[in-house]
Amino acid sequence: MTRSPATPLPPPKARRRLRETAALTQTQLATRVGVTPGIVRAWESGRTTPRGRKREAYARLLKTLAEEEAARQAKHKQQEPQEQQEQQKPDEKQESAPAPVPKLEPESKPEPQSDAKPAPEPESEPAPEPAPVALTPAQAFDALYAFSAPALVRQTFLLTGRREQARESVERAFQAAWERWPEVARDRDPVGWVRATAYEYALSPWQRFRPRHRHPEPPPADPGDRTLLNTLLRLPPQHRRTLVLYDGVGLDLPETAAETEASTPATASRLLHAREAVAGRLPALADPQVLHRRLTELASNERLRAAEPPAVRRGGERRARLRTRAAIAFTVALIGTTALTVRTAPTHYEPPISPGQAVRGVPHRVAPGALSDEELELRQKLRDQMQDGPERLLPRPE
Structure with a gap:
């Protein structure tokens, strides 16, 4: 059973522009589609994509808004030539009418004004804004790292409770971002991209098999911080991540759901269970x-x-070179093994030889030995006598 193709939608920026052009708020548009304003905000930001009947209703509404905008633009273009013609007609009438003769009045001397204000000086034109300086990819990456890395390390520490693992997770995330820098640089929220990658690496179940994980790090010095950290580490990883994103970082519910790749109701349930667990052990933290x-x-x-941004970039490049060399070496080894197998493989089928088995109960074959005198005499007698004839068939009387 094949699925029908999804209804095409304009880009997220175009969706928001159509809504604002139609003078609709997110709440009004959400009411017309039948969803919440948070879901509309997630659709316009590109974090989530509508599906099913909601996608069809959203696509029809956007198509209607686009048609209305096109109709308004066409109407405006038709009105512009008419307005220009109407403006030109009064000008023509004024040119054809004779110029009025000015009346001569006696010159009047201006009265002296002691409190006269000086004429205002003409306003100077504002200085042109300096053109934005284009940054190189390395400079843009360093600026993003310097801006967000310290906060991401602190957030990742709340997830793992390990300082070195938090720092390493953030470095690995930025190294992955540097490998995909054109994609990350064009992303609407580069910090969110790096944060999601760092959280995934920090909460990976393979971390427990590392030798470093077997040795615990010293806990925080403050007893309250130590109790809070232990309470966080007792939560399930997904509940802990949801709590840190919503109550720690400050994301709203749809953004938290999009970053944790879960539905909004599931994210709300995780958040409530995490808050209940924290409040059960620390009642003073019941208030969000x-x-x-x-x-x-x-x-x-x-x-x-x-770490410093250049060190992170060099580490990512070195890791990428090692992976490339390992992939090339593995490919060469695979090609060599395949060639050797093709060279030494048999060209026709040879049935296997069954292994031998010991047979019991059969006497050993005795080899003939030297003949005795009687045997020699009997052999000679048989050779001397005739081998055929009646003598052999009739008995001789003695």
Whole structure:
């Protein structure tokens, strides 16, 4: 059973432009489609994509808005020539009418004004804004790293409770971003892209098999921070990530759901269970604002340092070169093994030889030995006598 192709939609920026041109708010558009304003915000930001009947309704509404905008533009273009013609007609009438004769009046001397203000000086034209300086890819990457790396390391520490693992996760995420820099640079939220990659690496189940994971790191010095961190680490990884994104980073529910790749109801359920678990052990953090402040304090109290941007870029490039060389070596080894197999493989089928088995109960074959005198005499007698004839058939009387 094949699926019908999805209804095409304009890009996220075009969706928002159509809505604003029609003078509609996100709430009004959400009411017409039958969804919440947060879902419309996620559609216009490009974090989520509508599906099914909602996608068809959204596509029909956007098509209607686009047709209305095209009709308004066409009507405006038709009105412009008429207005220009109407403006030209009064000008022609004024040119044809005779110029009025000015009346001569006696000159009047101006009265002296002691409090006369000086004439205002003509306003000077504003200085042109300097053209934006184009940054190289390396400079743009360094600026993004310097802006977001320290905060990402602190956030990742709340997920893992390990300082070195948090720093390494953020570095690996930025190295992956540097490998895909054209894609990440054009992304609407580059920091969100790096944050999602760092969280995935930090919460990977393979981290527990590393030798470094077997040795615990010293806990925070403050007893309150230590209790809060232990409470966070007892939460399931997805609940912990949802709590950090919503109450720690400050994302709204649709953005948190999009980053954790879950539905909005599932994300809300995870958030409620995580808050209940934290409030059950620390009742003072039942208020979300207090929880947000405590998470910020816990992440800020630790001395977490990030590496320099050039070192991260060089590390990513070195890792990419090693992976490329390993892939080339594996390919060459595979080609060599295949060639050797083709060269030494038999060209026809040879049935296998069954292994031998010991047979019991059969006497050994005795080799003939030297003949005795009687045997020699008997052999000679048989040779001397006739081998055929009646003598052999009739018995001789003795």
